[in-house]
Amino acid sequence: MEKLRERAAALLADGTVSLVIGFEEGTKRPRPFFCRTSDQASKLIFDSRCFHNLAVYVTKKELVGKEPFAVTAPIATLRSILQLYVENQLKEEQMLILTADPAGELFELRSFDEISAYVANFELKRGEREEEILHKIEGMTREERWQFWLNEMSQCFKCYACRSACPLCYCTKCVVEVNRPQWIHPWPAPLANMEWHINRAMHMVGRCTACGACGEACPVGIPIDLITRKMMEDLAPEFGYIPGLPARQGNALSSWRLDDREQFIR
Amino acid sequence: MMSDSNTFEPKIVAFVCNWCTYAGADLTGTSRLKYATNVKIVRFPCTGRIDFLFLLKSFAQGADAVIVSGCHPNDCHYTSGNFHARRRWIAFRAILDLMGIDVRRIQFSWVSAAEGAKWADLVNNTVSDIRALGPYTEYQKVAEYLEKEGFDGEA
Structure with missing residues (x-):
């Protein structure tokens, strides 16, 4: 020091x-x-x-x-x-x-x-807290997951501390401020909260580096950092990047490969 | 929405691209192929233009299922719009699944302008799948909250 x-x-x-x-x-x-x-x-x-x-x-x-x-x-x-x-x-x-x-x-x-x-000398690992909550979520059925997040999100009062704390949320105009028409309702309500958090997660796909700042900043302690973290872990092999070690190969959603997974497309 | 015979008629919104699936659906009509009438088609310039939030907005507005369809890989009018879209859907499906949203209600497909019959099959199959699943009240209940509280979403 x-x-x-x-x-x-x-x-x-x-x-x-x-x-x-x-x-x-x-x-x-x-x-x-x-x-x-x-x-x-x-x-x-x-x-x-x-x-x-x-x-x-x-x-x-x-x-x-x-x-x-x-x-x-x-x-x-x-x-x-x-x-x-x-x-x-x-x-x-x-x-x-x-x-x-x-x-x-x-x-x-x-x-x-x-x-x-x-x-590169430091591997990105799940901490005790992340491991505990993610393990719990991974063991749930779909309906249980929906209830779990609905309960968690019901505490959200849209302070956007998660957005302010995130170094990668640097847009000067955020999608929640798009109001012609109002794209995501600004008030805290179940649907508006769900849409905001799904939006945030979508905008973080392939970009989040799991620093945990958003979860740390949340005044009501919603484990929102785990949504983006889990996406990073799950999609890393799919999109060919190493979690926590961004490389100059284009972001996951701004690039593509001919052989991207397609089983779910009928 | 219930018909006379009391069977559940799912409401389905289809987001399709202008160049392939919209033309394909048009071909279904001009070929006089009959298919389920539950689908409401929304035309987009490209699958790459289909914002993921459109899908959630449809569910909030009462859709029981969503179809997203565009050009086959390598057929995109804009060369790579569908490749970008495919990546977005991989990610979006993963997020929805984590959040506990029913991904079986989102049907992705490639339908070319020559595949009128495939479009009819796609819609018919989706309708029968969703009929088995029932209405998506789980999500709609969450969306209804504001109406019950006396607020209206759009000014």
């Missing part, structure tokens, strides 16, 4: 970057911190409690501007950044990534290939 602070301070002092996006100590847990001077760098922290996906800020033009900046990124964030590169949302020359491995060794990554090589 000390190494990270020193490095960040040095980068800011010699003008290599004008901003370091990192974490500082919050009231109960670390919170995002935008460090603009070398004096502030001493407030930076980076440990296992820093799970917010800071990649959500790197596409915000009003925040990062055109100057070079640095971002401290754990593995989950690196995966999101790779996907953002794949979608041409980031400039390699503008961003420097500071990360530390579990042993505390500091790494500086500057390009898609460097990040990709680093992330």
Whole structure:
């Protein structure tokens, strides 16, 4: 952590970057911190409690501007950044990534290939919570799944925290704001909630990197991150990508193969 | 919707592409082939244009099943519209299944402009399948919520 602070301070002092996006100590847990001077760098922290996906800020033009900046990124964030590169949302020359491995060794990554090589060392695994809930869902009948999600979705009050927390939800105009005609009803109601969450999942197919930020952000604790996560796991072999390691081969839904699965088409 | 004989008549919405299936369905008519009247055809420029939400909107509006059909692979008027659509359907089916929506009620097919008889078979088979499954009240109940509360969806 000390190494990270020193490095960040040095980068800011010699003008290599004008901003370091990192974490500082919050009231109960670390919170995002935008460090603009070398004096502030001493407030930076980076440990296992820093799970917010800071990649959500790197596409915000009003925040990062055109100057070079640095971002401290754990593995989950690196995966999101790779996907953002794949979608041409980031400039390699503008961003420097500071990360530390579990042993505390500091790494500086500057390009898609460097990040990709680093992330490849870490396999994407289901955590205890994911395993438990997904195992439960996998054992259900269709009717039970419908009831399960209907119950879960009944708590949703459309705060769109899931959308704000997701680094890949960077559209400036979202489908739920399409109102001529109103495409998805803005109020929280069973159908409107179901449509929003199915829409969100559909827009994430082949893009989600399972950082879990959406589920973490949900104020009522709906396990929405598991929908996109399960899609990623199930469709990865189908669409030929490695979960959690985005590659520059086009997104699942923007590309196709002649031999895509067709048994369900009569 | 019940007919006189009290059998359940499913409401089916068919999303078809302009170049193949719509022409195919037209051929069914001009060939004087008789088929079930339960289907309401919506014409699209290409299967690639069929948004996944259209399917859910149909269920919400009371459809018991949906048919989605377009050109056979390699026959697309726009070269790759149906390939993109096929990928979208693979993903969409997977999501619907996870959410517990009845994917048996969505019938995907390829019907070319020369396959009038296939279109008739497709509709007839779908109607008999859905007749066995019964109306899709499960989803419609969720959609009805607002009407019961006194709201109307569209201003």
